[in-house]
Amino acid sequence: MPAMYLSALYRYPLKSGRGESLASARLDALGLQGDRRWMLVEAATGRFLTQRLLPQMSQLSALWNAAGGLTLSAPGRTSLEVALPDPDAELRGVSVWRDTLRVPDAGDAAAAWLSDFLGRACRLVQVPDSRARQVDTGYAQPGDKVGFADGFPLLLIGQASLDDLSARVGRSLEILRFRPNLVVQGSAPYAEDEWQRIRIGTLEFDVAKGCSRCVLTTVDPQSGERSTDREPLTTLETYRERDGEVYFGQNLINRGTGSLALGMEVEVLA
Incomplete structure (x- = not known):
């Protein structure tokens, strides 16, 4: 070496x-490639969610696949395949620290699965390269x-x-x-x-x-x-x-x- x-x-x-x-x-x-391109946000506000507020997120596995989608899994849960959303469909306003941006929402099935696991109403969003932050x-x-x-x-x-x-x-x-x-x-x-x-x-x-x-x-x-x-x-x-x-x-x-x-x-x- x-x-x-x-x-x-x-x-x-x-x-x-x-x-x-x-x-x-x-x-x-x-x-x-594929690193932190997905994020959970509060359903009502679009504010980002992390382990700082929800330590149980450490038990949430989201494996990236070559098509850009995710496989969600967690202890005691049936896994869920989430497709890469269309980069221009169903844009949601979200915030990460002082940045605000509009990004694609991954749909109701992913939101329901994650909200149930975390006990908190949330949405799953994805950032295409074209919408990334400075x-x-x-x-x-x-x-x-x-x-x-x-x-x-x-x-x-x-x-x-x-x-x-x-x-x-x-x-x-x-x-x-x-x-x-x-x-x-x-x-x-x-x-x-x-x-x-x-x-x-x-x-x-x-x-x-x-x-x-x-x-x-x-x-x-x-x-x-x-x-x-x-x-x-x-x-x-x-x-x-x-x-x-x-x-x-x-x-x-x-x-x-x-x-x-x-x-x-x-x-x-x-």
């Missing part, structure tokens, strides 16, 4: 749903777009950073608490904080900014339960706080499209 290499790849087809471990993946204009131009170029991820197309974490945090907390922490797309093996703890541009295989990435963390990191990705001791946030606050925010991992913007695979060399360009 190279000194530094890509050791894990994750996709989250549904924002705040279960993660999907991959051996390889395509990157398109919005990051990993990334904050304080950290990106005009024309850089993101789907339903919080702010950036990709999130990277160094395995050594997770190992260091686990040692400080006193128990092994699951990487999926932090919902990275890319995990890098072979770097020093928090080395990614200093990177500005990297190459993985033949693809280059701008390292846009650190990722500020929230209560979602305290949700056990297996059980969906919040940790009673507020870990790992409590420990992160002791040494990773800056300007009132707690940072762990780095947000990336891919410069170009292509493929990634586990084991590819990671090079720091700047």
